[in-house]
Amino acid sequence: MSDLEFLISKREEILRDYLPSLIELEIEQEFEQNKIPRALPDYYYLRFNIPAEDFKEEYYLLAFLKNELIGRGRINWRVKYEDQHIAFFTIYVRKPYRRKGFGSIILKKLIDLVPPQVEILGADAYKNTPGIHFLKQLNAKIVLIDIVSVAEIRKLNKEKVLQEAQKQLEKTRDKGYEIVYIYNGEFEPFFDISKYILMIDRVVNDIPIENRSLDTLKYSYERLREDIKYFLKFKSTSHLFPARHIETGDPVGLTFGVLNPYYPEVCYQDLTGVMYEHRGNGLGLAIKYQLLAKLLEDTEITLWATQNASTNKHLLRINEILGHKLWTEFDNFEIKKEDWMKLKD
Numbered sequence: 068m069s070d071l072e073f074l075i076s077k078r079e080e081i082l083r084d085y086l087p088s089l090i091e092l093e094i095e096q097e098f099e100q101n102k103i104p105r106a107l108p109d110y111y112y113l114r115f116n117i118p119a120e121d122f123k124e125e126y127y128l129l130a131f132l133k134n135e136l137i138g139r140g141r142i143n144w145r146v147k148y149e150d151q152h153i154a155f156f157t158i159y160v161r162k163p164y165r166r167k168g169f170g171s172i173i174l175k176k177l178i179d180l181v182p183p184q185v186e187i188l189g190a191d192a193y194k195n196t197p198g199i200h201f202l203k204q205l206n207a208k209i210v211l212i213d214i215v216s217v218a219e220i221r222k223l224n225k226e227k228v229l230q231e232a233q234k235q236l237e238k239t240r241d242k243g244y245e246i247v248y249i250y251n252g253e254f255e256p257f258f259d260i261s262k263y264i265l266m267i268d269r270v271v272n273d274i275p276i277e278n279r280s281l282d283t284l285k286y287s288y289e290r291l292r293e294d295i296k297y298f299l300k301f302k303s304t305s306h307l308f309p310a311r312h313i314e315t316g317d318p319v320g321l322t323f324g325v326l327n328p329y330y331p332e333v334c335y336q337d338l339t340g341v342m343y344e345h346r347g348n349g350l351g352l353a354i355k356y357q358l359l360a361k362l363l364e365d366t367e368i369t370l371w372a373t374q375n376a377s378t379n380k381h382l383l384r385i386n387e388i389l390g391h392k393l394w395t396e397f398d399n400f401e402i403k404k405e406d407w408m409k410l411k412d
């Protein structure tokens with residue numbers, strides 16, 4: 068069918084000789100797609116040494132044409148916990164080699180790896196990229212649109228932000244809440260563990276997923292600890308701001324930002340959420356203000372990047388208040404088995 072040659076392997080088993088060209092390709096893809104400043108190459112070397120989480124299977128497929136790496140595919144699915152019916156893939160073909168059918172061949176090879184319990188393929192593509200066309204011709208359907216926004220925080224008036232963050236703390240107190248600061252997720256000294264897990268469970272399952280075919284997540288203390296341990300392997304650090312109901316001492320919401328020495332300019336916003344019955348008290352804005360103040364005061368970060376469902380009006384409004392501007396849009400697709408089976412030879 069073509070002169071392509073393939074190498075399939077788990078992330079940490081990719082032959083070291085191929086890493087420099089693979090990493091070049093990974094950086095090329097990230098830069099082409101979202102243009103948020105790239106991580107330093109050492110970050111990718113670190114990443115390719117760390118196996119996927121224990122609950123995940125993940126494979127890379129390297130595609131060579133006359134010994135040149137011209138593209139790669141990646142696919143993963145869960146073998147534990149929820150969502151075992153869905154596999155996520157991404158494909159990248161270098162620009163000079165596009166529209167020659169290589170992307171489709173890589174996808175077919177990835178599909179051959181998928182175990183029988185998988186019913187859906189998930190994939191995503193940034194707005195105005197060829198990935199959108201590629202996925203649409205596969206009869207993939209958009210199930211969620213994410214807004215990616217970035218705040219250039221050094222352009223904000225630092226003194227004003229710090230004052231407002233302080234004011235937000237006072238307002239929060241007046242409403243019967245306080246905001247705690249936690250470094251690297253070490254929440255145990257601050258909260259009752261089971262109450263904290265319950266809060267995470269509630270907040271995570273409240274994130275709008277629109278039409279994505281995802282199961283309800285079930286958190287446990289062991290699972291959260293595993294997540295934190297895995298996260299730390301990447302040398303990331305986090306600034307976490309949970310909100311506490313003063314009267315009961317219970318955690319009622321949280322926000323946290325992720326930093327990494329290999330991408331020193333950017334803080335990636337992670338989970339933000341407030342439990343349903345505590346909403347309407349300004350907590351979402353107040354906790355994110357504390358994170359912004361922390362970034363401005365104690366870090367060298369210049370960009371604060373976040374991604375939210377386009378339907379999540381409240382959070383989008385909060386982000387706007389905090390200086391976020393639309394960066395790009397990110398479409399999440401799903402392909403049903405009956406459609407992807409058509410691709411099999």
Ligand SMILES: CC(C)(COP(=O)(O)OP(=O)(O)OC[C@H]1O[C@@H](n2cnc3c(N)ncnc32)[C@H](O)[C@@H]1OP(=O)(O)O)[C@@H](O)C(=O)NCCC(=O)NCCS
Nearest residue numbers: 157158159160165166167168169170171197198200201204
């Ligand atoms: C998306 C991507 C992997 C496609 O790779 P490719 O090798 O060009 O794909 P193919 O040649 O197999 O294309 C298959 C079909 O997809 C559609 N398609 C792909 N790129 C397209 C484009 N730029 N415009 C319109 N249709 C396009 C066409 O229908 C094409 O068939 P045709 O060429 O016979 O008309 C490649 O463009 C890429 O790497 N883009 C950046 C990464 C990305 O966006 N990945 C997300 C997808 S998971």
